Amino acid sequence: MAVIEVSQHVDARGLSCPMPIVKTAQAIKTAAVGDLIEVLATDAGSVKDFAAWSQRTGNELVEQSVDGGVYRFVIRRK
């Protein structure tokens, strides 16, 4: 697997809807186009929410995985 250069991390573990999305949206504003942002969340609803958010905003959901109740999303800024 190719090594992914993540430029920013958003730790939304322990936060409920809508904060994982809100924090990601705030972080992405400070990122450069093409930058990758890694988000960690424990909100189970965030799987569907990140898909919807990515669809709406056009920021690409590059990777997603779950490990021990922690969801990890890697997003590329549009």
Add this chain to the structure above:
Amino acid sequence: MTTETLLPVDPIAQAVAIADRGPASRPSTEPEPARAEPSEPAAAKDILIINYSGDLEKVWATMILASTSAAMGVKTRVFVTFWGLQVFVKDSKRITGETWMQKMLAFMQRPGISHRKLSKMNFLGMGPWMMGTLARKYGVASPRELLEVAQEMGVEFLPCQMTMDMFGLKPEDMIEGMGEPVGAATVIGLMTENSVPLFI
């Protein structure tokens, strides 16, 4: 005629659907048709929330939807009116208004986003306290925190001029960053242009 499954045709629904196909500017009540390219975001509409209620649970819903909508890159406005207006008075204000009736109303219902009551199970503040405790335990942001992020992300909060006059509220009673007071015509104007309206 084959026995192939056909969609049932309702002549009234069909007529309504045909009549509804007006100019493209008219907001459609039909669901968005399936898009050919799912990766392409649909044309963004604005969101207009009418925050009418001052009840804790409804204000919470307004704040969650407004902050999420802004996070999704949708232009978001919140028209605050009637009991909803009390929410946007500074927490530090206790009594507002000029006349004894306006002051009495403020006394009976303490203004400010941190002083909201539940519409049911309020129990002299026991309900909101339990809600707040549960929210903290489960990492749910409070209405006040959500209001702050919503404002940071550019959600416009527009107070209703008529309600401000009726309750005797002055611009300096309101929280920082409120938009210019507007009226119902502005709201209807937005609804008929490009805004999805939500009445809370």
